[in-house]
Amino acid sequence: MLYREAGQFKATYAEDSQIFPIRQDKIGFWVLMLVFGVAVPLLTNEYWLKAILIPVLIFSLAAIGLNILTGYAGQLSLGSAAFMAVGAFAAYNFILRIEGMPFLVALVLAGLTAAAVGILFGLPSLRIKGFYLAVATLAAQFFIVWALVKFPWFSNNSSSGVVTAQDVTILGYTFATPEAKYVLTFLIVSFMALLAKNMVRSSTGRAWMAVRDMDVAAQVIGFRLMRTKLLAFAVSSFYCGVAGALYAYTYIGTVEPEGFNLDLSFKILFMIIIGGVGSIMGSFLGAAFIVLLPIFLDNVVPVIFGDSLGAGFVSNFQLIVFGGLIIFFLIVEPHGLARLWQIAKEKLRLWPFPH
Amino acid sequence: MQFFIEVLVGGLLSGVMYALVALGFVLIYKASGVFNFAQGAMVFFAALTFVGFQEVLPGWLGLEADSSVVFWLAFLLAFIAMIVLGIATERIVLRPLVNQPHITLFMATIGLTYVVEGLAQMTWGANVRGLDLGIVDEPIAWLMDNYEIGVSKFDLFAAGVAASLVALLALLFQYTKVGRALRAVADDHQAALSIGIPLQTIWRVVWAVAGFVALVAGMIWGARNGVQFALTFTALKALPVLILGGFTSVPGAIVGGLIIGASEKLAEVYVGPFVGGGIEGWFPYMLALAFLLVRPEGLFGEKHIDRV
Amino acid sequence: MARQIGDVIVDLQNISLRFGGVKALTDISFNVKEHEIRSIIGPNGAGKSSMLNVINGVYHPQEGQIFFKGALRKKMEPHEAAEQGIARTFQNIALFKGMTVLDNIMTGRNLKMKCNFLQHALYWGAAQKEEIAHRIKVEEVIEFLEIQDIRKTPVGRLPYGLQKRVELARALAAEPHILLLDEPMAGMNVEEKQDMCRFILDVNDHYGTTIVLIEHDMGVVMDISDRVVVLDYGKKIGDGEPDEVKNNPDVIKAYLGTTH
Ligand SMILES: Nc1ncnc2c1ncn2[C@@H]1O[C@H](COP(=O)(O)OP(=O)(O)OP(=O)(O)O)[C@@H](O)[C@H]1O
Numbered sequence: 001m002l003y004r005e006a007g008q009f010k011a012t013y014a015e016d017s018q019i020f021p022i023r024q025d026k027i028g029f030w031v032l033m034l035v036f037g038v039a040v041p042l043l044t045n046e047y048w049l050k051a052i053l054i055p056v057l058i059f060s061l062a063a064i065g066l067n068i069l070t071g072y073a074g075q076l077s078l079g080s081a082a083f084m085a086v087g088a089f090a091a092y093n094f095i096l097r098i099e100g101m102p103f104l105v106a107l108v109l110a111g112l113t114a115a116a117v118g119i120l121f122g123l124p125s126l127r128i129k130g131f132y133l134a135v136a137t138l139a140a141q142f143f144i145v146w147a148l149v150k151f152p153w154f155s156n157n158s159s160s161g162v163v164t165a166q167d168v169t170i171l172g173y174t175f176a177t178p179e180a181k182y183v184l185t186f187l188i189v190s191f192m193a194l195l196a197k198n199m200v201r202s203s204t205g206r207a208w209m210a211v212r213d214m215d216v217a218a219q220v221i222g223f224r225l226m227r228t229k230l231l232a233f234a235v236s237s238f239y240c241g242v243a244g245a246l247y248a249y250t251y252i253g254t255v256e257p258e259g260f261n262l263d264l265s266f267k268i269l270f271m272i273i274i275g276g277v278g279s280i281m282g283s284f285l286g287a288a289f290i291v292l293l294p295i296f297l298d299n300v301v302p303v304i305f306g307d308s309l310g311a312g313f314v315s316n317f318q319l320i321v322f323g324g325l326i327i328f329f330l331i332v333e334p335h336g337l338a339r340l341w342q343i344a345k346e347k348l349r350l351w352p353f354p355h
Numbered sequence: 356m357q358f359f360i361e362v363l364v365g366g367l368l369s370g371v372m373y374a375l376v377a378l379g380f381v382l383i384y385k386a387s388g389v390f391n392f393a394q395g396a397m398v399f400f401a402a403l404t405f406v407g408f409q410e411v412l413p414g415w416l417g418l419e420a421d422s423s424v425v426f427w428l429a430f431l432l433a434f435i436a437m438i439v440l441g442i443a444t445e446r447i448v449l450r451p452l453v454n455q456p457h458i459t460l461f462m463a464t465i466g467l468t469y470v471v472e473g474l475a476q477m478t479w480g481a482n483v484r485g486l487d488l489g490i491v492d493e494p495i496a497w498l499m500d501n502y503e504i505g506v507s508k509f510d511l512f513a514a515g516v517a518a519s520l521v522a523l524l525a526l527l528f529q530y531t532k533v534g535r536a537l538r539a540v541a542d543d544h545q546a547a548l549s550i551g552i553p554l555q556t557i558w559r560v561v562w563a564v565a566g567f568v569a570l571v572a573g574m575i576w577g578a579r580n581g582v583q584f585a586l587t588f589t590a591l592k593a594l595p596v597l598i599l600g601g602f603t604s605v606p607g608a609i610v611g612g613l614i615i616g617a618s619e620k621l622a623e624v625y626v627g628p629f630v631g632g633g634i635e636g637w638f639p640y641m642l643a644l645a646f647l648l649v650r651p652e653g654l655f656g657e658k659h660i661d662r663v
Numbered sequence: 664m665a666r667q668i669g670d671v672i673v674d675l676q677n678i679s680l681r682f683g684g685v686k687a688l689t690d691i692s693f694n695v696k697e698h699e700i701r702s703i704i705g706p707n708g709a710g711k712s713s714m715l716n717v718i719n720g721v722y723h724p725q726e727g728q729i730f731f732k733g734a735l736r737k738k739m740e741p742h743e744a745a746e747q748g749i750a751r752t753f754q755n756i757a758l759f760k761g762m763t764v765l766d767n768i769m770t771g772r773n774l775k776m777k778c779n780f781l782q783h784a785l786y787w788g789a790a791q792k793e794e795i796a797h798r799i800k801v802e803e804v805i806e807f808l809e810i811q812d813i814r815k816t817p818v819g820r821l822p823y824g825l826q827k828r829v830e831l832a833r834a835l836a837a838e839p840h841i842l843l844l845d846e847p848m849a850g851m852n853v854e855e856k857q858d859m860c861r862f863i864l865d866v867n868d869h870y871g872t873t874i875v876l877i878e879h880d881m882g883v884v885m886d887i888s889d890r891v892v893v894l895d896y897g898k899k900i901g902d903g904e905p906d907e908v909k910n911n912p913d914v915i916k917a918y919l920g921t922t923h
């Protein structure tokens with residue numbers, strides 16, 4: 001009887017259209033925010049922060065970006081990592097080249113740069129759909145990484161494009177410790193997730209979904225295809241760009257263009273497939289899953305198969321598990337973990353009296 | 356001028372290879388509506404399986420490593436492996452996803468890519484291997500002597516093999532019973548089912564043929580560049596070929612392959628030096644993209660207006 | 664009767680439309696007057712749906728002119744037609760399958776919503792107010808079409824008849840001047856058809872919405888139409904009030920299939 005909406009009547013449409021109409025969900029959400037925003041940085045160790053929590057948050061942001069484009073607007077992209085690269089290198093150059101550039105402004109500018117590039121590569125979507133478009137996004141993937149390597153200006157003439165992120169300083173405070181970086185990442189990602197949720201539950205999101213589900217009908221109703229699709233590309237790339245900048249500044253510190261390769265793009269795609277296509281929360285679940293799985297396998301595989309197999313075996317085993325899981329989810333639960341979570345909640349709503 | 360011709364011919368010859376891989380895509384797409392992203396991984400898998408067997412067979416059978424028995428036995432076993440892979444894919448991936456949106460199937464084949472790559476390297480190891488087909492990579496003397504044009508024997512051989520395979524497939528497609536059934540399926544799944552064409556059998560045949568194509572392509576490319584993971588990226592260039600040629604057109608795949616092959620080499624040689632080189636990696640994609648903006652229906656596709 | 668048929672609002676002159684070699688429409692002229700219920704009938708493949716698609720800019724005819732409220736209309740895109748107040752439903756349901764009934768109907772109001780995506784992202788003040796104001800309008804439509812109890816259901820889960828009704832709701836949410844309905848009663852049982860008829864008449868009556876209707880059920884067409892145009896093989900073979908059309912020998916022939 002703990003998780004019920006019974007008795008919680010919605011008197012107004014405003015209440016009915018909240019993100020969490022059920023009171024228990026709202027409480028649960030704030031508890032989660034407190035746990036991850038306050039308790040976690042106080043209680044966990046450096047390994048957890050650096051190797052798990054920070055990357056999960058950053059990949060969640062990238063996954064939200066891809067989800068906006070693919071899950072909501074229905075435009076499959078295989079180039080998300082390239083837009084992360086744009087964000088990372090844009091932030092680096094803004095901070096490097098403009099004296100006194102505040103970090104947060106650089107972050108926004110990095111996102112905007114990625115958005116501009118995203119619009120450019122989104123142009124073909126006006127004329128082509130489906131896997132034609134997916135192949136076109138591969139052009140972005142290969143071209144952008146190549147350009148970042150080949151033109152030394154982007155990396156301030158360092159060899160093979162490797163750059164080291166500058167210190168993150170906001171209002172004179174330098175975010176140097178893992179705890180500080182985590183909290184900063186957490187705040188930025190939570191804020192942007194909220195913005196994304198708001199977009200997808202309002203007219204902007206409905207336009208995206210309408211174009212995704214039935215583009216002719218969407219046009220007949222009055223949506224402009226071009227504007228809607230390009231906005232999806234822009235917003236999506238903005239999110240990926242900011243994620244890329246955070247990846248460089250609060251996660252690994254030293255990045256090279258080749259790090260943002262096709263493999264990373266696929267990983268982000270896998271996050272949304274496993275987490276839930278067309279779900280903001282699913283983006284978090286998927287990112288957590290994909291970050292944790294290799295760590296889990298690294299620890300478990302040697303125990304099951306013995307130590308003698310070597311690193312090569314584990315990494316190939318990982319490939320198979322990743323691929324297999326994608327196929328499994330597409331067959332068994334195409335809406336991913338987010339849907340499973342929903343089903344669990346519905347069960348809980350009935351518990352302990354089913355039917 | 357000689358140099359231009361050299362580059363052009365070299366490009367066209369490698370274009371034939373792209374066409375070959377693209378043909379594997381087209382076959383599968385026509386028969387099952389699946390855009391098989393894993394085709395590149397299959398090329399890698401096939402080549403690695405072939406050299407893998409070439410390595411282990413002499414030990415098992417007590418034969419010389421360079422005996423032709425080993426070669427053909429390895430070829431046969433690799434082909435069988437591709438057939439098994441095809442059947443397993445049909446069974447495990449395609450059948451449960453039948454009637455799902457195309458894009459879902461496409462994503463499933465991305466998953467399949469990972470599985471196939473993982474399986475290949477787990478079985479045979481990930482180190483780069485050489486592959487020797489017994490044809491040296493040197494200019495054809497006659498052309499060199501008379502016209503001073505360097506065209507590699509190997510490239511010509513590879514193109515010859517690929518071209519005859521393409522021709523063979525086109526014939527099979529046109530004149531055999533399976534080919535006819537396949538075309539019927541390609542035209543209309545539902546109708547084909549209703550007149551009793553066994554869809555699943557067709558799919559298996561098609562995947563097996565695509566596996567064979569992947570094997571041949573993998574062997575040739577492997578002989579050229581070594582059998583290594585990078586093969587998957589080379590094979591991926593069949594995608595822009597398809598965009599140019601259209602997913603359903605066999606002639607499209609061939610012409611598209613030639614265009615991509617020739618233009619990427621020409622671009623690398625004539626444009627590359629000005630921008631730091633290495634543009635082959637993305638040029639085919641950008642070309643396809645630019646082309647799509649002008650002609651979204653591809654070279655041979657018909658303009659299509661959505662019906663409502 | 665409260666409504667009064669007004670001036671010509673859509674005037675189609677010598678429209679021809681081809682798809683490759685297929686002549687979907689050949690030299691067709693007719694008009695639609697304000698507030699009337701104008702039906703288009705004809706055998707399968709006659710070009711009825713194509714006609715609607717021409718009116719709201721989905722297809723662009725190779726020849727002919729369209730006047731809308733007296734002004735010559737240049738090549739018009741569907742969303743521009745929507746901005747002019749033309750809404751429609753489709754022969755094969757074209758709802759947004761991944762969305763709930765409520766969201767589907769809300770999309771119908773998009774042209775009336777003015778906030779941009781940044782305001783949506785913040786969901787504060789204007790954006791929230793706007794969302795709620797339009798929700799109220801949408802709830803009126805929901806009530807009018809009696810679909811209150813399915814508002815939160817994903818449309819994919821609804822039976823066919825209800826989906827058709829939701830599609831009408833989405834079109835009505837736009838408060839259109841002209842409503843194009845492509846076989847709104849196809850595949851419905853008698854009771855559902857009666858409901859749909861009632862809704863169409865109510866819309867026409869209360870809001871004065873001009874309606875262009877494609878329907879195969881002759882009983883319904885003759886009952887509710889003011890004027891009927893008949894197509895066959897892309898050509899116009901009859902035009903006039905229901906009684907006129909019923910007695911037109913060409914129309915009778917086409918329907919009995921004595922020629923061709
Ligand atoms: N998008 C399109 N592409 C190609 N041909 C089309 C297209 N739309 C319609 N046609 C063709 O135009 C002709 C008229 O079709 P239309 O759908 O307008 O007929 P209809 O009168 O609505 O028939 P029905 O009663 O079956 O709905 C048909 O021959 C059809 O095949």
Ligand SMILES: [Mg+2]
Nearest residue numbers: 711712713754
């Ligand atoms: Mg029709």
